Amino acid sequence: MISKKNFGDYSRTHISDVPANTASEEALYFKQTIPKFPEEAVYIYSFKLNKMIFAAGWEEVLGYRDDEINMLAIVNMSAPDFAPFSHDLNDKALKFIHGKTKDLEKYSFTIELKKIHKEGHEVPIMARVGVYSSEEGKITSIIGRFQVNRSLIFGKVMRYAAYGPEKEKFEEELNKALFYHFAISNKEKEALALVAKGYSFKEIAHELSVSHSAIEKRILPLYKRFDLKSLTHLVSFAYDNNILP
Missing domain, CATH: 1.10.10.10 (Winged helix-like DNA-binding domain superfamily/Winged helix DNA-binding domain)
Structure with a gap:
């Protein structure tokens, strides 16, 4: 099992290393209904079941089979210079969204970063994570899209954005929480x-x-x-x- 020691205090209580059953009826339904572009990997993680319930495109993008990729692995495979910021962003964004009760499916955030391929090389990624489903004002699942973007030029400053009905407040809260990182919204x-x-x-x-x-x-x-x-x-x-x- 992958260690959670590098994750934020909030995220570590909401993430597991259980992969999706790609042969399940639910996963097959998602495969038919969720669009995926070339060089893009997609996942759906269920907080209700505490596991991945859908994964597609991961072997093409980062070398992992769809039936072996899991949430801990995805978070933990950030390149070392991006990992601390990525962990904090995931943690603070999840905490903010969990505090909302309305229009949850409209919230998401993006981050430009490098992920480590299974074979060891770095892959430039534009990642977007958002709420996929909710019940009675609580998040039940999130969806993540990892698009390879070879046109990204990285300096030492991390780049991110927040979206949603309370976009200004969302980004303001992230800015406060991430102030001591070299990052810009x-x-x-x-x-x-x-x-x-x-x-x-x-x-x-x-x-x-x-x-x-x-x-x-x-x-x-x-x-x-x-x-x-x-x-x-x-x-x-x-x-x-x-x-x-």
Whole structure:
């Protein structure tokens, strides 16, 4: 069994190493009804049953058979430089969503990272995890999609985004929890891209239809997070670390 020692305190109580029975009626139904693109691996994990209930495409993407891949393995196969952040993001996102009771299927998050193939080499992945089903205001299962993306260029800064009815609050909570990681959210990146174009905070606020203080909350914390002293240095840092194209 794969150790849970590196996982967040919250996640370790909700994840198991039980793989899906790919021959089950449920798994065969998912195989027929859930679309999958080339070089994409998909899973559905049931919190209700505490096991994987569907897996497809994993041998093509990361070298594991669909009947052997499990939730612990998926979380644990992140490349060493991405693992701490990936573990914390999974932990904090799951905790946030578990605190919601409405429109649960609309919540998801994405992360760009490298996963370790069964043969040992790194694979650039765009991963998206979201709620697949719920009952009486509680999550019963999640769905994950891992798409190989060879166009990803990685620096030392992790990139992620949050989605859902309370998107702003979701991302804000993740930003607080992940502050001491070298990471940037989609909202922060969006505002920083406009800074790089020479927009003032007031102009950015108008462009994004948010308040001036909302832009300050997105940009100013980046100084401390990346140990920078000015907007000029922040923009330069963003280009050097492939945050901005």
